[in-house]
Amino acid sequence: MHLRRTLAALAGTALTVGLLLSPHAGAATRPVLEGIPHFDHVVVLVEENEDATTTFGDTSPAVYLKSLRKKGVFLPNYFGTGHASLDNYIAMVSGQPPYPATMGDCAGISLWTCVQPQGLQNGGRNLADQLEAAKLSWKSYQDGTPTPCFHANYAPGDLTPDPYQGASTTGAKNYADRHNPFLYFPDVIENQARCAAHQRPFTDLAKDLKRNALPAFSFVTPDTCNDGHDDPCAGRKVGGLTTADAFLKNNLPALLSWLAKHNGLLIVNFDEGFVPSDPTAVLTSSGNYSCPTCAGLGLGGRTGAILVSPRLRQGVSVTTGYDHYSLLRTLEDGFGISEHLGQAAAATPFTDAFAGTRAH
Secondary structure, three states: OHHHHHHHHHHHHHHHHHHHHOOOOOHHHOOOEOOEOOOOEEEEEEEOOOOHHHHHOOOOOOHHHHHHHHHEEEEOOEEOOOOOOHHHHHHHHHOOOOOOOHHHOOOOOOHHHHHHHHHOHHHHOOHHHHHHHOOOOEEEEEOOOOOOOOOOOOOOOOOOOOOOEOOOOOOOOOOEHHHOHHHHOHHHHOOHHHHHHHEEEOHHHHHHHHOOOOOOEEEEEOOOOOOOOOOOOOOOOOOHHHHHHHHHHHHHHHHHHHHHHOOEEEEEEEOOOOOOOOOHHHHHOHHHHOOOOOOOOOOOOEOOEEEEOOOOOOOEEOOOOEEHHHHHHHHHHHOOOOOOOHHHHHOOOOOOOOOOOOOO
16 A cells, blocks of 8 residues: 555656656646737747848748748837847846946947846846746757857856857857857856756757657757858858848758647747937837837837747737837737736737637
8 A cells, every 4th residue: 555655746746847848838827918829839039130121022032931931920010129139139038128338239338238237137038048947948049059058167266258259269159149049047057957958059949859858948049150140151252131131941841841730829029120220210210119109119110020930810910119128018918927027017918919719
């Protein structure tokens, strides 16, 4: 009898642990918030530095990316929250506003110096903290990184400028720290075990798909060639949207097929819009550089975004104004997290975009 009880207790413990480690633990009990449906797996893939007209216009070389509009919902009025890159990435995962250093991509300063301000607002709390508190798994897949938790030297008092800014000759090829947002929070970068478990080389993504081990939330950053940032790319004759689209065409079909079978959602956005050489254009082209209804006011430019899932309405456009803070609020809602970090508390969630979503 005692043995039977012991085995039953162990089985119960194993079941509990399995549920806690599940990518969609507690999905049946998570509340539906603001009309945002639950997905077991959400992948956010971020591209670089293009405005919506250039990316999705008739003459755009991003043919494959444009084709995804037929498979989900297009958001033509999705905006960045600042210039340059890093402030936008940090906004997506924490709701924090731009700081002077991040508005300049922390160029010329050390990684340690750049990380410290993010730890001061709301205790450095970020989406990773929220997901783990909700017993949900997450990973950040970083293209170009040779090892888990790869980054520039991080040590108090080290003032050496961060060398990993893309087109690098230091061993990371086109990887850039500034496009890897979770690194910029002390509770991630200062915890080596946590960082290594969640900050993974991009090559791990294909492995996780084969193992049916994709986490509940994935953040994917192509390197500075494959995300369209560099044109031309280091060591190549072309770059920009042409190279970015080739990367998507090579990598997204397998991911989309897997997500379609596992109640998944793909979100492709851009960090910021192109900054015109004429500063007055920012003031006169209100449609591209202003979103009065956005928490970030659209100051990062109109970039557009695409949501892809067979559960969504197919081939439609939703013109509501959204930005990176909207993205964060939507992710929080979708995972049943009622806490809205930073500027996400004032943002508009993707409620209109998900109207008519089919039940899973």
